[in-house]
Amino acid sequence: MTQLNPIAFELQNLQLRLDGVALFPEISIQLTAGELLVVMGPSGCGKSSLLAAIAGSSPSEFELRGNIRLQGKQLNALAMERREVAIVYQDDLLFPHLDVAGNLLFALPRGDSLQRLDSVQRALASAGLAGFEKRDVATLSGGQRARVSLLRSLLARPKLLLLDEPFSRLDEALRQDFRQFVFAQIDIMNIPALMVSHDRRDCPNSQFYSLQDAQMQMLNGANI
Amino acid sequence: MRATNYKLILVSLCAGALFILPVMAGLLGTWLPALGYLPSIGASQISVEPILAVFAHPSSYSSIQATLSSALLATGAAFVISQWLCMQLYNSNSWSWIKRSIGLLLAVPHLAFGIGFAFLISPSGWIMRLLSPGISGFNVPPDWLIINDSYALSLTLVLVLKEIPFFLLMSLAAMGSFDVAKTLQVAASLGYSRGEAWLKLVFVQMYPQLRLPLYAVLSYSLSVVDLSIILGPTSPPTFAVLINQWYGDADTDFRLLGAAGASLLLILVTVLLGLIFALEKLCSKIAQGWLLAGPVRYGVGYFAWGYRKIAKYTVIGLWASTLLTLAVLLLWSVAQQWRFPLALPSKWSLKYWQLSWQQLPEPLFNTALVGFCSATIAISLVIAILHWQSQSARSVNQQSSNSSQLLLWLIYLPMLVPQVSFLFGIQVLLVGLGLDGKLASLVWAHLIFVLPYCYLTLAKVFLQFDNRFFQQAMILSQSRWKSFWMIKMPMLFKPIAFSFAISFAVSVSQYLPTLYVAGGRFNTITTETVALATGADDRISASFALWQFWLPLLVFVTATAIPQWCFRRRKGL
Amino acid sequence: MSILKKKSTLSAGFYSARALLISLGLCTASFTLWAADQTATALNDSPAWQKTLASAKGQTVYFNAWGGSETINAYIRWAAEQVEDQYQVTVKQVKITDTGNVVSRLLAEKSAGRTSSGSVDLVWINGENFKSMKDNGLLAKAYTQQLPNYLLVDTENKPSTLYDFTTAVDNLEAPWGMAQMVFMYDTAHLDSHPQDMHTLLSTVQDNKGRFSYPAPPNFHGTSFIKQALIELIADKRLLSKAVVKEDFSKVTAPLWAYLDKLHPLMWRSGRSFPSSAGQMKKLLNNSEIFISLSFNPNDASNAIANDELPESIKTYVHAKGTLGNTHFVAIPFNAKAKEGAKVFANFLMSPAAQARKASPQIWGDPTVLAMQKLSEAQRQSFSDLPLGQATLSTEQLGTVLLEPHASWVAALEQEWLSRYAK
Structure with missing residues (x-):
């Protein structure tokens, strides 16, 4: 590598404590634009809490130590709506009172209404959902819902994408399909992404970050 | 995030200043005369004389007895029946129908229902008319002691009929916090009969959330005045009515007696609630062993198809009594002459509709105005409190910090304290501040009683709202305000509208607060209805009761129809 | 047509003069009664009463009256319309279930030291409640002697207009109607x-x-x-x-x-x-x-x-x-619209209002007025009233x-x- 990728997202000596007890060892992570890192660990080790802390949605009794930096900006004290961090869960959390277009429009920044509609249509088309604008979200299939949910998060133009076991609700065939879709979108958006997962197939390059051990590991068990 | 805790405390303090201080002042303003201090009638000697006078009054003893028996019986019966109905009918084919229609029953004011019910069941009532003279053989009404009986049984019956829907609604809300169907499934696989499973697993989990409604109903039954005037015993009347009579006695010395009686009623309510609390503790101690003793083998238990049928008929009976009440009020309102034993009026007339039309605008407007104002303020306050509560919650399962617990009790207090025990003091207070007879004071007085019910009907659903939707919205829109108004509020529109309708109905039914605070400046449909019900004309009192009956019903139907219509294309809601 | 329907003093004076002539012609014997009518007229024209009428204009009178009878409520509505038309006084009936509650409210106002701008301007009252208000100083100063129509009241033959359940009325309340069990x-x-x-x-x-x-x-x-x-x-x-x-x-x-x-x-x-x-x-x-x-x-x-x-x-x-016994209307000590209340009380005692009230189709409440003190036409309006089919004559009432x-x-x-x- 001759050209040094600038660091887009960084966790410095991060630690989460609940009532004085650390959930996991101090971790430090650096991600470049377009890079996806998968975080793994046994259940209860604080994977979801880590994502919540990065997104800014963790309950107030969690004590956060260390730094969270996105594009050089310190996120620690920033309110969740100012962080420009998107988070996608296994539950799609589509707003049931809005139609598909409504859900997407809600995430789009303000602007010319025709242009906004156009971006919605293009986004849907890119996901193979052209013409779905007026559909009630409750009538979508699981895979369709997952895509709309991801599209929605990306339309908000986040600078970091967090994925909390996004595929675990989907059946095997859909999972593979959606995984490709997600990877493609991250690539297109060219933003760093952090994913919490149980599934080894989610890991690009057969690498993952072990939260327990606070270091990168190969799927075959080797430390990096 | 930490700021929301301060906000919560701030809100609690504001609520305290707005509601609790005046209630305390009202209590004090009642306790002083109860101890013989009321300078305006020349009483300035602190003594226990008034309290002794209450005990010496010939009517006190049996009045308290009738009050106690009717309130305990009504509360107990309504509670047990409602729980039995839940057990029998949960997930039966009528269950979803019950869930949807229970609000309608709840919206009907006690007073209108009571007036109509008296038209139905009195010895010269509609039922007896339908049976006479053909079946019963009566040409003149039998001399049966049905309405205004000295044991207050008819009052008790109406209270039971009116409180069952309330308990049902509260139980439905309580069932929302855990998976009842799964619980029953697991229990069945362990060999528990449905009845036993329900008692040991479902009811036990529901009870903590039913405690407060239970206390509120008991306190209400002990202190209800308007309904008791119509249906309660007359010689002597129930204790709350007796107190009200003392307040209204021509002899001003009776004010001291009234105040002493009101204070005693408060003590009575407190002691009873304390006893029930103690009984609860005792029961849970005793039940420990029984809970873990394992299933009763081959126990038929309390659940069988035959029982389910009875339960169904009970619900149908609830509906039938309400519809028949509505029908008999309608008939009376268009009757010109309707004497016993005719099944229908002999002369019909729309005169009383016209009459009530001419006189209605003002009380109707006042009722609607006060109802809308108090319900709107209540719902806004409650939403603000609940939203802060949900944002400052430690986690989903642990919503009660100390400050919000305190706030809860402050909100619920007016529901547990009998109205007569502080309204006299409030009246003196408002008059002293020159605030009586003002619209704002009246709205405020209604708010005291509307707020707890508003909170009670909304809190559960609101706090169970999946906060991740709100967080997702904030991340997406980067605006708290937008997320709150465009996502959280619309998604909670249905329960909010429901709670608004219940709040409105509670405001409509306020009789004593309107009487004491409005200073005669604001007559509502309820004060007019009570005034006319004590008079001689059944027809005009029926047409007013009818308006009291369906004004809250109208608001209820509208309030539940609007979100339904808005989201008619949305299956996910 | 009644005397009081005319607003201007001139025509009122004219009608009174006519009434005077008629009563002179027909009742020459009773000079004292003539004097009473004369005084009524004089009172009507007196600067004091004119002043009361002037300050009553535009006032709103909150009349606290038992509201359990639609018949009576309808009559009160009629009376309110009349004084609105004739004197520009607005009367609002506060329908109460128990006069004692009004006494309670006045007590509360008194203990709060509110000596003016009270919430009650006029209250329908008698007996115990009157005694209670009198004893507790909840009544305005004696006022009925200022009301022109009070002179037409039959205080001579109806002692209960002067002693309300044996309590001396002392001009503190204006007789409104007669009652007999x-x-x-x-x-x-x-x-x-x-x-x-x-x-x-x-x-x-x-x-x-x-x-x-x-x-x-x-x-x-x-x-x-x-x-x-x-x-x-x-x-x-x-x-x-x-x-x-x-x-x-x-x-x-x-x-x-x-x-x-x-x-x-x-x-x-x-x-x-x-x-x-x-x-x-x-x-x-x-x-x-x-x-x-x-x-x-x-x-x-x-x-x-x-x-x-x-x-x-x-x-x-x-x-x-x-x-x-007799039932009355009284003005509380702190009434806000005292003048308006007086005008309304005076109207309620007017021959026209009393005759209407006595009609069995309207209310059927017996009058407090003395027939001899009225003009021929006014007397006629009473004697023209049909005796209800279930009503006893004065003789039968015993x-x-x-x-x-x-x-x-x-x-x-x-x-x-x-x-x-x-």
Whole structure:
């Protein structure tokens, strides 16, 4: 590598404590634009809490130590709506009172209404959902819902994408399909992404970050 | 995030200043005369004389007895029946129908229902008319002691009929916090009969959330005045009515007696609630062993198809009594002459509709105005409190910090304290501040009683709202305000509208607060209805009761129809 | 057409002058009465009254009056429209269930030190409540002597206009209507009516469960007890004096003995009582009871006209007379619209308002005015009134019995409650 990728997202000596007890060892992570890192660990080790802390949605009794930096900006004290961090869960959390277009429009920044509609249509088309604008979200299939949910998060133009076991609700065939879709979108958006997962197939390059051990590991068990 | 805790405390303090201080002042303003201090009638000697006078009054003893028996019986019966109905009918084919229609029953004011019910069941009532003279053989009404009986049984019956829907609604809300169907499934696989499973697993989990409604109903039954005037015993009347009579006695010395009686009623309510609390503790101690003793083998238990049928008929009976009440009020309102034993009026007339039309605008407007104002303020306050509560919650399962617990009790207090025990003091207070007879004071007085019910009907659903939707919205829109108004509020529109309708109905039914605070400046449909019900004309009192009956019903139907219509294309809601 | 319908002083003066001429021509004998009418006219024109009328203009009078009767409410609405038209005074009826509540509110206002801008401008009142307001200083200064129409009141032959339940009125309240206890019975079920308390008992014996009276302290209930006491007590002279505590149980023994016999025969065997005279009327209509009572001699006729009672209902009084009294309107000490209240009180005593009130189709409440003090036309408006089909003539109404001394009420109620409302 001759050209040094600038660091887009960084966790410095991060630690989460609940009532004085650390959930996991101090971790430090650096991600470049377009890079996806998968975080793994046994259940209860604080994977979801880590994502919540990065997104800014963790309950107030969690004590956060260390730094969270996105594009050089310190996120620690920033309110969740100012962080420009998107988070996608296994539950799609589509707003049931809005139609598909409504859900997407809600995430789009303000602007010319025709242009906004156009971006919605293009986004849907890119996901193979052209013409779905007026559909009630409750009538979508699981895979369709997952895509709309991801599209929605990306339309908000986040600078970091967090994925909390996004595929675990989907059946095997859909999972593979959606995984490709997600990877493609991250690539297109060219933003760093952090994913919490149980599934080894989610890991690009057969690498993952072990939260327990606070270091990168190969799927075959080797430390990096 | 930490700021929301301060906000919560701030809100609690504001609520305290707005509601609790005046209630305390009202209590004090009642306790002083109860101890013989009321300078305006020349009483300035602190003594226990008034309290002794209450005990010496010939009517006190049996009045308290009738009050106690009717309130305990009504509360107990309504509670047990409602729980039995839940057990029998949960997930039966009528269950979803019950869930949807229970609000309608709840919206009907006690007073209108009571007036109509008296038209139905009195010895010269509609039922007896339908049976006479053909079946019963009566040409003149039998001399049966049905309405205004000295044991207050008819009052008790109406209270039971009116409180069952309330308990049902509260139980439905309580069932929302855990998976009842799964619980029953697991229990069945362990060999528990449905009845036993329900008692040991479902009811036990529901009870903590039913405690407060239970206390509120008991306190209400002990202190209800308007309904008791119509249906309660007359010689002597129930204790709350007796107190009200003392307040209204021509002899001003009776004010001291009234105040002493009101204070005693408060003590009575407190002691009873304390006893029930103690009984609860005792029961849970005793039940420990029984809970873990394992299933009763081959126990038929309390659940069988035959029982389910009875339960169904009970619900149908609830509906039938309400519809028949509505029908008999309608008939009376268009009757010109309707004497016993005719099944229908002999002369019909729309005169009383016209009459009530001419006189209605003002009380109707006042009722609607006060109802809308108090319900709107209540719902806004409650939403603000609940939203802060949900944002400052430690986690989903642990919503009660100390400050919000305190706030809860402050909100619920007016529901547990009998109205007569502080309204006299409030009246003196408002008059002293020159605030009586003002619209704002009246709205405020209604708010005291509307707020707890508003909170009670909304809190559960609101706090169970999946906060991740709100967080997702904030991340997406980067605006708290937008997320709150465009996502959280619309998604909670249905329960909010429901709670608004219940709040409105509670405001409509306020009789004593309107009487004491409005200073005669604001007559509502309820004060007019009570005034006319004590008079001689059944027809005009029926047409007013009818308006009291369906004004809250109208608001209820509208309030539940609007979100339904808005989201008619949305299956996910 | 009435004198008071004209607004300008000139035409009012003209009409009064005409009335004066007529009364001169027809009633030459009664010079004193002429003088009364003359004074009324003079008062009408007096600068003081004109000043009252002027300051009353635009005021809103909150008239606190029992609201249980649609008939009466309708009459009050009519009267309110009249004073609105004639004097630009707005009257709003505050419909109350119990005058005692008004006394309570005034007490609260007094204890809060509100000596003006009170919430009550005029209150319909009599008896105990009046005494209570008078004793507690809750009434405005004497005012009825300023009202032109007060001079037309028959204070000479209607002593209860001066002594309200034996309490001296002292011009603190304006007489509004006369009341006399009458009984109503259903001729469809009873061939003849009782003549006194004893025959009432025997009638009820034959018709078990078909009579009742409201439970004291209800006004009508207490009145029935007083009527019974007057008829049954050995020495009637005791009643005009204050109760002597020591003798009370001895002298009232016949009353309690009577009630002990009556109650088991009554409606609901005397275990429950109607809440009011209003409820009694409903019971009478439905044949739950055959005998009811009222303080309005026209009540039955009025109710028949209104289809509230069947035509078989007739009125009767006890042979040796029944209780009579007067009801009034009073202005509280802190009334905000005192002038407006005076104008309205004056209007309520006007011949036109009184004649309308006396009409059985409207209300049927007997007038407080003296016929001799009225003009011929005014007198005519009263004599033209039809006698309701169930109304007794003045002769048939017989003797009016005076109310016992006020102290009897509390004593009787207390004893009644301890015997029958335990």
